[in-house]
Amino acid sequence: MAGPAGPTASGAGDRAGRVEELILGEAPHLNRVQVSEQAGVPLELARELWRLLGFAETTDDVLAFTRADVDALRLSAELTSLGVLSDDSQAALVRTLGRSFARLAEWQTTLLARVATAHLVPGSDEDPVEALAELTAEVLPRVEQLQAYTWKRHLATASSRLLDVSGGSTEPGEPGEAVLPQAVCFVDIVGFTSRSKSLREAELVAWIEAFEDASSSIVLDHGGRIIKNIGDEVLLLADDPVVAAEIALEMTRRGSDPDDAFPEVRAGIAYGAVVLRLGDVLGATVNVAARLTSLARPGTVLVDEGAHAHLLALDEASEQAAYTFRRPPRASVKGYSRLQPWVLRRA
Template sequence: MQNSDPLDSAELSQASARRIASRLDQEILGEQRVLTASELAESAGVDERFVRDYWQSLGLPIAGENRVAFTNADADAVREIAEAAREQGWDEATVRTLVRSVGHTMDRIALWQLEALVDNVARMEGLTDVAARFKVMHNLPDLLPVLESQLTHAWRRQLAVWAGRYVIEFAGQDSSTNLDSELPLPRAVGFIDIVQFTQRTTQLGSHDLAVFVQNFEAKARDLVTDHGGRVVKTIGDAVMFIADEARQGAEIALALAERWREPHLEVDGKPVAVRISLVWGRVLSRFGDVFGPSVNLAARLVALAEPGDVLIDPETRDVLAGNPDYLLTAGQPQSVQGVGIVTPWSLARS
């Protein structure tokens, strides 16, 4: 990136900062902002309400009525989704969901990538966090091609996986039957949670805390993926995962438990303890998340587990009972909030 602007926080006045931010904005977007919202709507062939719905669904600030805030590429994107909606018969709710899925995901990806780059520069060059951030901003436009190509490649690979899963999973099923009372997808849902996370991490600095959380999630994600499952999301210090089969879910849960029994996985010299739950049931998949009674039960069970344990519910126990690889031990009936009395079962290898 060729420029004469100083990119050092100690040297920047507010005027200089605004000038550099404007230059970065143009270099990243690839063109200048030349349109107001009404001009964008006219260029895209839609009304202003559609433009504002689109922008709001992306999760971006809505510009003032007469503010020049949009590029010709913005107009092309709005025109493209509007034409696709007309051709495919998508209603407003579907358009909002599609746009929101991209906006929400890209917001997380953009921040995640920036923080990864900042962390790398800080560690490799021995810079402070602030200095590292300005160094990353200086180099960011040069990194756009590789970041963009990796994003497109990963999206195509993930879409191909999901398309294949759908075709295989639903082959042979009666597509004329619509059971509104039954959730559509049979899945194993599980949680892995760090025991006493707050107490264990209170004394950690920002860098050490970030490394600890990142390592925990990365190790959990890798194990889940290696066993054919998928991480749905992280919730604080817990990771939620799903699997297509009950046995697959059991193998993931046990692999996670075994992984965190290894002595080298420590914080401040002390082993990290985890607790895990697994529930087999039917779920609804929406917005990149899954919902249903089995999800709620799995979230409740993980809180009941002792360190190192994998807890399952009676229905999941029945599904796994015929497998000689597993040792299933009944616990004491417990009152589970929002569920009632449940007898948790411990899952272990026989």
């Protein structure tokens, strides 16, 4: 069974143990065998769950666990008995939880450490670890409450969206998956590599954060949702291709404005069946959208035949067309020898 932390040395280890005790609610006093027995979970299963969560392996004589670990194992067993965690979905779900919270914890710890250090009086004998411990005790309950609220709100939104799009049913998929018609859009910064070489580290971070912040605002304001930021690229989803089209056109418009700090971008949109799995998206529609983005010229939006057909049908049904389309030659890209893109513009 793995553990959140291994044995600590004296000195700095004792001070770090104080922070650990504040976060976990008590000092670690159980080994992996005791946790397994008290939770009523086989040791091998307990070891596998903690490994999937991303914690390091410990030996039977290391006291690395608390009653919170017992409760977590017991809850996992209860979810399994209720059918929420099946053998097929358990590993993927636990691994995703572990990775997501590990990244969040790294960022939060760095932020707390910076704040704690900033409050130290220069030349004093104050211990930064003690300052971090005190700040953690003050901040942790508030962060925990905010995280729980944010999760529940997103859970409610995702549940409503699934029912609205699917009518209460989805295409068959693996456990923990849903297959739904979605518009997938990639938006990519033009010339990112050359620009990033001329920036210092702090400037690069500020530039990317400004891009992510502006992109998030545009996507949310139009009713889309960001799946992930990949450095210089944003992957987003929309239930309706019109929403994806409006988002992509707004981003390319801003990127083409010399008076706007938003970087020049290009975009690709595909519409079709998408596998929604553990917060990520998979399938041919996603691949096509990525390929279209690589083909798009700076400041342009390319759409696939599925998105084109949907948008064209809306234009034909309305009194005034919202978009114009230009069909360039078919393209040959990896995995798609005759991909037909369409250049999308506002009418």
